[in-house]
Amino acid sequence: MTGEIDYGNLMHAAMRSLIKTVLEQVGEIGLPGNHHFFITFDTNHPDVQIAQWLQDRYPGEMTVVVQHWFENLVVDDEGFSITLNFGDSPEPLYIPFDAVRTFVDPSVEFGLRFESPEDEEEESPVLYEVTDEDEAEDTPEEDSGESKDAEVVSLDSFRK
Template sequence: MSNAPPESLLPYENWAARALRGVAVDALEFAAGEGLPGEHHFYISFRTDHPGTNIPGHLKARYPNEMTIVLQHRFWDLVVDRAAQRFSVGLSFSGVPSMLSVPFGALTAFQDPQANFGLRFEPDAVEAQAEPEPVAPAPEAPGAESQADVPQVVSLDAFRRKRE
């Protein structure tokens, strides 16, 4: 005889995961409306390959499965859309402004180190592969130069052999 508890016919684990993910969404919604108080900042990890995740191609190439973003001092246009079950935010990556749009179901972790608080999630299983949304051009960060105005210079010094 097995001492294992009977399997539930109610999806308690799914409900609990959705409720915990809601804590992260509440925190994002607070930051969108009020900003981040004091030294609070968020580390948010998500699946880049989750249907509906919309990130620029250079980030998708660099992070094909999962990435972590930090919301602290330099982010803009943080919008939480509960109806669409997603959030979007503007961030700079190596000086390049980018807009990201992430479904709540793609979240894998949320941390606020200031509060010593963190959650881990299993990404929602999605049966049908959704069409990705088209990537809109990133709005310029306040005070940022446009991409066309910034010269793209690559230093070759790192690749040269140094002679002694």
């Protein structure tokens, strides 16, 4: 055992468990009310399973929207599979929880972001608040170059 408690990895595990629980509930009862999710994941993760044309189009990172139409949402201990519609073409995906970079439910201004080691020297999870300006329409908008005013709270600021 090391001389320190690894709070960063413990927080990541807890946040991934939260995502797992939410997706299990949605798989059982569907999306309640206005809830919907923007899930960004690493397409290069070795256990991600997506169509080759999606891998070619999104070679590093991809964001999917779970909202109006989805099928076959199945959650296991390591990740989830889901069928989403891409231009009237249903595509099955498998996304491991370890590949998830952000999980956002803009309907309740909730979001999780997982920092990667490339983002900062020590990996630390970040909770952030989604503002009305961050909530996207059903179709993605082009990047206008303007920054969004989301409040980012790094857990590092609470560490001693």
